[in-house]
Amino acid sequence: MTLLSASEQKQVAAAIAEVEQQTDAELVTVLAxxxxxYTYIPLLWAGIVALLVPGAVNFLTGWFGVNGLLMAQWSAFIGLCLLVRVSGASHCLVPRAVRFWRASNLARRQFLEQNLHHTAGGTGMLIFVSEAEHYVEILVDHGISSKIENQVWESIVSDFTAKVRQGRTLEGFVDAIEACGDQLKAQVPATREKNELPNHLVIL
Known part of the structure; x- marks a missing residue:
């Protein structure tokens, strides 16, 4: 998994600039x-398995004894932690709901950190992608949400998410920006010259 190259980032910025010429909306794109x-979750799983499995074996067979049981639990915990780190399987052990919750929180923090809530007329829009979670979200300020229903963005998000899963993140960004632009040009057309926020892709 690789983030976008410098030339690919320029393509995203160019797509944003083209859309913003025809709408009062301010688009910001973030890629994480x-x-x-998620370090704590693999450690939690390793701790649970290390406690339960040697304990269950000792209860059923009586093999270990007190000292042997303690050593078996320590060894299992350390071994599982090393296995998860070396194999890179941390994300596989994280429940989907937890991954999406963390990604959603980061998207909302970025909306604030990128000052999208301070645009004139409340016309800020964030297109957020977290690659590891295959998570895409579009957040808009009140100036856009009052004119365009949130359901409009759902198909754009769905299509973009599919492209992220396929490793087509650049194509997903460009297509999503153009699709959002079609909606914004119709509902939030350009009435003034402005460029309150940078057009470049923010990489986390």
């Missing part, structure tokens, strides 16, 4: 490799 490192 991952929304969290």
């Amino acid at each position: 490799r991952s929304s969290d490192d």
Whole structure:
């Protein structure tokens, strides 16, 4: 999994600039490799397995004894932690709901950190992608949400998410920006010259 190259980022910026010429909306795009490192969850799973499995074996067979059981639990915990780190399987152990919750939180933090809530007329729009979670979200301020229903963005998000899963992140960004632009040009057309926020892709 690789983030976009410099030339690919320029293509995203060019797509944003083209759309913003025809709408009062301010688009910001954010791409994160991952929304969290999730270190605590693999450790939690390793701890649970290390406690339960040797304990269950000792209860059924009586093999270990007190000292042997303690050593078996420590060894299992350390071994599982090393296995998860070396194999890179951390994300596989994280429940989907937790991954999406973390990605959603990061998207909302970025909406604020990129000052999208301070645009004139409340016309800020964030297109957020977290690659590891295959998560895409579009967030808009009140100036857009009052004119365009949230359901309009759902098909754009669905299509973009499919492209992220296929490793076509650049294509997903460009297509999503153009699709959002079609809606924005119709409902939030350009009435003034402005460029309140940078057009470049923000990489986390």
